Amino acid sequence: MERLQKVIAASGYTSRRKAEDLIVQKRVRVNGEIVSELGYKVKRGDLIMVDDKVIESENKVYFVFYKPKSCICSLKDEFNRKCVVDYFEDIKERVYPVGRLDYDTTGLLLMSNDGEFANLMMHPSSHLEKIYEVTVNGLVNGNTLHSLEKGVYLEGVKTLPCKIKVTSKDIEHKTTKLMIKLVEGKNRQVKKMFEMMGHNVKRLHRLSVGGITLNQLRPGEYRILKPQEVKDLKKLALMKKNRYKK
Numbered sequence: 480m481e482r483l484q485k486v487i488a489a490s491g492y493t494s495r496r497k498a499e500d501l502i503v504q505k506r507v508r509v510n511g512e513i514v515s516e517l518g519y520k521v522k523r524g525d526l527i528m529v530d531d532k533v534i535e536s537e538n539k540v541y542f543v544f545y546k547p548k549s550c551i552c553s554l555k556d557e558f559n560r561k562c563v564v565d566y567f568e569d570i571k572e573r574v575y576p577v578g579r580l581d582y583d584t585t586g587l588l589l590m591s592n593d594g595e596f597a598n599l600m601m602h603p604s605s606h607l608e609k610i611y612e613v614t615v616n617g618l619v620n621g622n623t624l625h626s627l628e629k630g631v632y633l634e635g636v637k638t639l640p641c642k643i644k645v646t647s648k649d650i651e652h653k654t655t656k657l658m659i660k661l662v663e664g665k666n667r668q669v670k671k672m673f674e675m676m677g678h679n680v681k682r683l684h685r686l687s688v689g690g691i692t693l694n695q696l697r698p699g700e701y702r703i704l705k706p707q708e709v710k711d712l713k714k715l716a717l718m719k720k721n722r723y724k725k
């Protein structure tokens with residue numbers, strides 16, 4: 480719980496001194512009620528308004544997280560399994576995953592407390608490019624690659640064209656390592672695409688989203704997205720959205 484004037488100042492609306500003046504001038508409301516006392520303590524979830532403007536009490540924060548194996552993209556789990564948010568306990572803001580990766584999938588996951596940003600990133604029309612490294616059982620042939628790249632029907636809906644490159648084949652163990660570049664993110668999409676062609680996915684790792692990469696991060700680590708990276712992601716998503724609208 481923090482003092483009202485501090486929360487207003489932390490939002491970037493004005494200085495703490497000026498926030499105190501606003502409170503005394505009875506221009507500040509908390510949950511619809513005017514608050515004129517300077518020591519007022521704000522609780523999580525309180526709606527603060529100065530005149531008619533809503534004050535966002537939490538700073539917007541954005542992270543790139545290296546999701547390890549065996550953790551779920553959720554805020555809490557009924558079976559007590561490790562959740563991605565457990566890695567953010569030292570962050571005072573309440574962040575949540577932007578999109579999802581399966582329990583056994585590793586790699587890049589964006590995390591934020593900015594709902595508008597999350598919606599934009601996850602919206603199907605944003606067509607943000609996602610690159611995965613995938614290892615499948617069996618030796619994948621050219622026909623299979625061609626069909627997957629053109630688009631296949633998953634539950635009656637055709638996948639958008641994508642790009643796939645074979646990185647290596649292990650003839651002895653009969654496995655293929657590939658890179659796949661998608662502009663959509665249907666539930667378990669990569670696994671379903673390969674499974675329907677008879678190749679079970681052994682390992683799935685996301686390398687990048689919208690050009691953002693993990694760089695030097697190791698599993699379980701995160702880094703703050705630079706303001707320019709956040710701007711670029713938003714711009715990219717909006718650009719693609721508008722392009723596909725036409």
Ligand code: URA
Pocket residue numbers: 579580581582584666667668669670671683
């Ligand atoms: N596709 C999948 O099948 N699983 C993931 O976790 C991400 C993409």
